[in-house]
Amino acid sequence: MSTNASPAAASAVAAVTAPPTSTRREVRRIGLLVGGAPAVGALIQAFVGPGSRAAAATAAAGGAVVFAACHLAPRRWRDTLTGFRFTAVLLFALAAAAVLGTVFVQGKPAEYYPARYDALGTLILALRLDDIFHSLWFAALLGLLVAAVASSAVLRFPPRAANLGFLLCHAGLLATLAGAAVSSAFAVKGRIDLHAGGESTSKVRVTRNGALTGEQAELGFDMRLDRFDLASHDPEFRIAYYEPSRSGEQYSLRASFDLEVGVRHLLPHGDAFRIARLDPDAGGAAAELRNPAAVLEIRTGREVRETPLLFALRPGSNYARLPNGVLVFEKRAADVKSFVSHVTLTSGDDVRQARVAVNEPLSFGGWTLYQADFDPRDPTYSGMEAVRDPGVDGVFVGFLLISIGVAWMFYGGRRTGRLAASIARARRGDGQP
Amino acid sequence: MYVLAEHPWFLAASAAYAAATAAYAATWRSTRALVARVATGLMCAAIALNAALIAGRWISAERPPFKSLFESLVFFSFTTGVVYLVMERLHRTRVFGALAALMSFGCLAYAVAHWDAEVVKLPPALQSPWFVPHVVVYFVGYGAMAFATVAAALQLLAGRSAFFARLTRVKAGTALTGALDLEQVTFDAIRFGFVLLTFGLLVGSVWAKSAWGDFWVWDPKENWSLVTWLVYGAYLHLRRVKGWRGRRAAWLAVLGFAVVLFTYLGMGLLPSAEESVHVYTQSSQS
Ligand code: HEM
Numbered sequence: 226m227s228t229n230a231s232p233a234a235a236s237a238v239a240a241v242t243a244p245p246t247s248t249r250r251e252v253r254r255i256g257l258l259v260g261g262a263p264a265v266g267a268l269i270q271a272f273v274g275p276g277s278r279a280a281a282a283t284a285a286a287g288g289a290v291v292f293a294a295c296h297l298a299p300r301r302w303r304d305t306l307t308g309f310r311f312t313a314v315l316l317f318a319l320a321a322a323a324v325l326g327t328v329f330v331q332g333k334p335a336e337y338y339p340a341r342y343d344a345l346g347t348l349i350l351a352l353r354l355d356d357i358f359h360s361l362w363f364a365a366l367l368g369l370l371v372a373a374v375a376s377s378a379v380l381r382f383p384p385r386a387a388n389l390g391f392l393l394c395h396a397g398l399l400a401t402l403a404g405a406a407v408s409s410a411f412a413v414k415g416r417i418d419l420h421a422g423g424e425s426t427s428k429v430r431v432t433r434n435g436a437l438t439g440e441q442a443e444l445g446f447d448m449r450l451d452r453f454d455l456a457s458h459d460p461e462f463r464i465a466y467y468e469p470s471r472s473g474e475q476y477s478l479r480a481s482f483d484l485e486v487g488v489r490h491l492l493p494h495g496d497a498f499r500i501a502r503l504d505p506d507a508g509g510a511a512a513e514l515r516n517p518a519a520v521l522e523i524r525t526g527r528e529v530r531e532t533p534l535l536f537a538l539r540p541g542s543n544y545a546r547l548p549n550g551v552l553v554f555e556k557r558a559a560d561v562k563s564f565v566s567h568v569t570l571t572s573g574d575d576v577r578q579a580r581v582a583v584n585e586p587l588s589f590g591g592w593t594l595y596q597a598d599f600d601p602r603d604p605t606y607s608g609m610e611a612v613r614d615p616g617v618d619g620v621f622v623g624f625l626l627i628s629i630g631v632a633w634m635f636y637g638g639r640r641t642g643r644l645a646a647s648i649a650r651a652r653r654g655d656g657q658p
Numbered sequence: 659m660y661v662l663a664e665h666p667w668f669l670a671a672s673a674a675y676a677a678a679t680a681a682y683a684a685t686w687r688s689t690r691a692l693v694a695r696v697a698t699g700l701m702c703a704a705i706a707l708n709a710a711l712i713a714g715r716w717i718s719a720e721r722p723p724f725k726s727l728f729e730s731l732v733f734f735s736f737t738t739g740v741v742y743l744v745m746e747r748l749h750r751t752r753v754f755g756a757l758a759a760l761m762s763f764g765c766l767a768y769a770v771a772h773w774d775a776e777v778v779k780l781p782p783a784l785q786s787p788w789f790v791p792h793v794v795v796y797f798v799g800y801g802a803m804a805f806a807t808v809a810a811a812l813q814l815l816a817g818r819s820a821f822f823a824r825l826t827r828v829k830a831g832t833a834l835t836g837a838l839d840l841e842q843v844t845f846d847a848i849r850f851g852f853v854l855l856t857f858g859l860l861v862g863s864v865w866a867k868s869a870w871g872d873f874w875v876w877d878p879k880e881n882w883s884l885v886t887w888l889v890y891g892a893y894l895h896l897r898r899v900k901g902w903r904g905r906r907a908a909w910l911a912v913l914g915f916a917v918v919l920f921t922y923l924g925m926g927l928l929p930s931a932e933e934s935v936h937v938y939t940q941s942s943q944s
Contacts, residue, residue, distance in 0.1 A: 330929055
């Protein structure tokens with residue numbers, strides 16, 4: 226905690242960054258950049274159809290144009306672009322766009338918006354607020370981010386220990402954005418649906434935003450589903466307590482209890498119960514819970530009573546009423562625990578057996594295969610997703626750089642040195658933070 | 659409340675936080691060493707009980723207890739408490755204690771109001787080695803931001819009320835050695851939290867890639883995590899702009915935490931919530 230420069234030193238930097246006389250003009254330049262870029266983007270999108278590629282191209286081209294323009298224009302433009310005030314405004318603008326993307330439901334068919342939002346719906350469509358993150362005005366904002374991050378990094382080249390954290394973090398931002406642009410422009414995603422027992426395919430049914438496009442892509446290898454393992458948790462028997470909703474039409478689960486004989490449990494409204502006796506297999510002799518039956522001892526107020534034998538598997542005689550609710554002895558549907566595809570992949574002479582499970586994707590032949598779906602009614606069916614994503618490495622390298630950079634900036638022990646250096650630079654009068 | 663009667667350890671942990679809040683508030687008035695020690699002792703006890711709740715749930719559920727809103731709230735109160743205790747040592751003051759303990763207490767109280775009717779199983783998508791690091795890093799980060807908010811709130815209060823202004827100058831709880839630079843305290847907590855939020859965001863993205871094949875799908879919860887990160891990013895940059903220190907910076911810190919809370923608890927209010935894969939599935943109980 227001792228590596229901070231004093232606030233006085235930092236505000237000395239700030240004082241040089243933004244002399245009060247020019248502040249207003251700087252704010253105007255910021256407004257022009259942060260307002261102008263999306264406006265230009267919105268204008269272009271009136272002539273260019275929507276799509277990931279157009280958005281990625283706009284961000285890249287916009288970034289390059291702003292970068293070049295601000296370095297060719299009078300010095301104050303570059304200073305604005307690389308200044309902290311601009312950065313903060315831009316980050317807020319991006320945040321506002323992200324918020325808008327959660328206020329309006331994204332990616333619905335065009336009919337949806339006028340139906341849901343009336344007249345506003347037309348405006349939403351016109352501004353592409355229905356698909357903000359592929360819109361060109363948003364892409365233009367990202368272009369601005371690219372230009373700003375690149376400019377501020379270029380100005381601090383070459384790396385020194387003092388600004389290494391900053392450079393790593395901001396280089397990581399660029400790598401992430403570049404990777405994301407490549408992904409959104411060139412990644413292919415699709416579905417593979419197979420049945421166990423030898424069904425095979427070499428094609429992917431392409432999807433966009435989760436919906437099938439009707440196109441198919443070649444995997445470049447053959448995939449056969451040998452086996453599909455669908456495992457469930459053991460089904461559970463529980464004593465569940467339900468109360469009616471206010472309207473009295475529906476019951477909702479308020480509490481639920483393990484089958485522990487003799488343990489007293491409290492219920493809402495001061496009632497209580499315990500399992501007095503438990504027979505794991507009524508009418509049989511099994512020791513495990515096969516057809517369990519139980520007697521509950523229920524206390525309401527002062528009164529204590531025993532229920533008749535409740536059978537978990539016999540609807541109608543599996544519950545006991547209380548003044549405010551009902552105790553039900555019930556069997557829970559078994560939750561799915563895991564589902565795993567065992568596949569054989571064949572590409573020429575290369576034959577490989579492998580498994581694909583949730584959270585354990587399989588990479589082969591440039592594709593990554595994900596376990597996505599199962600069908601409870603058809604235990605042989607396996608739904609998989611196939612993704613070919615040339616940008617993902619850039620994104621992950623960027624993540625790594627950002628993580629190291631941010632940690633280094635704050636805890637690399639060079640903060641003081643870096644600040645001292647930037648103060649010295651500021652004193653020399655080159656006006657940069 | 660019947661839930662507390664049925665779960666006495668929960669009652670004990672909540673009571674310990676409440677008692678710690680009261681004792682820390684007493685250190686605002688009294689500079690006696692005993693009061694200070696009692697306050698810290700109660701806070702330690704509350705955190706130990708809170709840890710026991712988490713461990714107990716972990717064992718009984720046979721999985722990390724971070725699945726439901728209820729479980730995460732119990733964990734949030736814990737990380738907020740732990741971050742506070744570390745900060746108490748680092749900054750050698752107890753002036754933040756009352757508000758920090760109150761936050762932990764509030765989390766637990768909110769958890770009680772959102773009690774899980776039943777322990778649910780972990781769906782396959784959450785059975786990932788990224789699950790625990792993602793959640794732990796995020797909630798420690800949130801704990802740091804909670805602490806930063808307490809410091810910022812005190813800074814704002816000190817500007818309004820003579821009582822709070824005096825607090826930050828006296829040797830509250832006997833541990834304070836000089837006048838506190840509340841702005842610096844806030845900033846220290848935010849940069850620590852920001853590092854964790856960055857890790858959490860990126861780990862979440864890597865996890866999403868390995869579970870679903872997309873590192874980012876502009877889902878509401880993802881967007882709001884990004885908004886949180888951007889707002890704190892703006893805070894960090896704005897500190898270097900003249901005129902953005904002092905009360906403005908403190909308000910920004912408060913805004914940041916408001917966004918944290920909305921990201922955490924408010925997703926259900928969004929019109930796009932029904933589309934989200936990340937919104938906490940609430941049990942039917944209230
Ligand atoms: C989301 C994007 C960004 C993040 C997360 C980020 C993060 C950071 C952080 C954490 C710091 C350290 C602040 C401190 O030491 O107090 C920093 C410093 C800085 N950032 Fe950013 N930044 C982002 C975007 C930008 C952009 C767009 C610019 C472009 C102008 C920029 C320019 C700077 C500069 C100039 C510094 C100071 C470096 C130094 O003191 O040597 N940042 N950034």
